[in-house]
Amino acid sequence: LLMENRIWVALGQQQFELYLQPQVSLDNGRVVGAEALLRWDHPELGLTGPERIIPVAEESGLILALGDWVLARAVALMAEWKRDGFAGLRMAVNLSARQCHGRELLPRLDRLLADAGVDPSLLELEITESAAMHDPEHTRHLLRALRERGINVAIDDFGTGYSSLSYLKLFAIDRIKIDGSFVTDIETDPNDAAIVTATIGMAHAMGLTVLAEGVETAAQRNFLRLHVCDEAQGYLFARPMPPAQFREFMMRAK
Numbered sequence: 001l002l003m004e005n006r007i008w009v010a011l012g013q014q015q016f017e018l019y020l021q022p023q024v025s026l027d028n029g030r031v032v033g034a035e036a037l038l039r040w041d042h043p044e045l046g047l048t049g050p051e052r053i054i055p056v057a058e059e060s061g062l063i064l065a066l067g068d069w070v071l072a073r074a075v076a077l078m079a080e081w082k083r084d085g086f087a088g089l090r091m092a093v094n095l096s097a098r099q100c101h102g103r104e105l106l107p108r109l110d111r112l113l114a115d116a117g118v119d120p121s122l123l124e125l126e127i128t129e130s131a132a133m134h135d136p137e138h139t140r141h142l143l144r145a146l147r148e149r150g151i152n153v154a155i156d157d158f159g160t161g162y163s164s165l166s167y168l169k170l171f172a173i174d175r176i177k178i179d180g181s182f183v184t185d186i187e188t189d190p191n192d193a194a195i196v197t198a199t200i201g202m203a204h205a206m207g208l209t210v211l212a213e214g215v216e217t218a219a220q221r222n223f224l225r226l227h228v229c230d231e232a233q234g235y236l237f238a239r240p241m242p243p244a245q246f247r248e249f250m251m252r253a254k
């Protein structure tokens with residue numbers, strides 16, 4: 001079966017799930033949010049990550065249906081969090097380039113959030129530099145409209161694109177996510193350390209918050225905390241996990 005057809009079938013048979021990875025405040029160690037990461041539990045192929053799904057979906061146009069499913073599932077989980085009393089917990093959702101550039105995104109978001117009674121300011125959309133710079137004028141309007149609604153926007157994989165600084169100049173964003181590739185050797189590679197500390201300083205000067213990705217060790221966390229990085233995400237805190245497990249994780253942390 002073609003991968004494309006498999007994805008179509010999977011949407012119908014509810015084989016997709018959003019795993020949740022905690023995002024932690026470096027001030028006090030508390031969980032302030034979670035990133036939703038797409039997983040596919042296929043009856044024969046097993047558990048598959050987005051790297052096999054997203055490129056095929058982007059190419060075939062299926063990404064709009066899939067992205068739609070992701071948004072709906074994320075908002076449904078936010079409604080569950082509200083019922084569970086996880087007040088103020090933020091949900092971060094990855095957007096694909098095609099989702100950013102279609103016309104359906106804003107009305108779809110308005111509808112989903114209103115129907116679920118979920119506070120838009122608890123939703124964050126992660127956009128990569130390359131997706132945003134594909135059509136900067138369109139992105140500028142989109143990000144304005146998101147901001148008017150109170151929806152947050154984060155730059156994902158910051159520093160790995162070719163247009164980071166133009167992006168900061170052009171767009172109204174809330175948060176920078178420093179890519180994990182700059183974090184891995186942060187204690188031993190002076191260049192990585194310089195890039196990370198300069199990014200934090202620049203972001204703060206612009207009124208943005210900073211989240212470091214791929215934090216795996218206590219030493220990396222300590223370095224980031226020393227350099228006043230706001231938040232972190234990575235295996236040190238927790239791996240991405242199914243929603244039921246995330247709920248238990250949050251209950252234990254209460």
Ligand code: G
Nearest residue numbers: 036037038049050051054070094095096240
């Ligand atoms: O856990 P990880 O292998 O899940 O994620 C790999 C990449 O796939 C990440 O860079 C992330 O941005 C992307 N990704 C994960 N979930 C989604 C999703 O729901 N939609 C889109 N467009 N990308 C996703």
Ligand code: G
Nearest residue numbers: 094156157213214215216233234235236240
């Ligand atoms: O959207 P984005 O590229 O930021 O997605 C984050 C990716 O990084 C996902 O594939 C996720 O599973 C992965 N990830 C999350 N925490 C860690 C970590 O501590 N180390 C590594 N190597 N990968 C991580």
Ligand code: MN
Nearest residue numbers: 035094126156
């Ligand atoms: Mn992301």
Ligand code: NA
Nearest residue numbers: 156157179213
């Ligand atoms: Na990233």
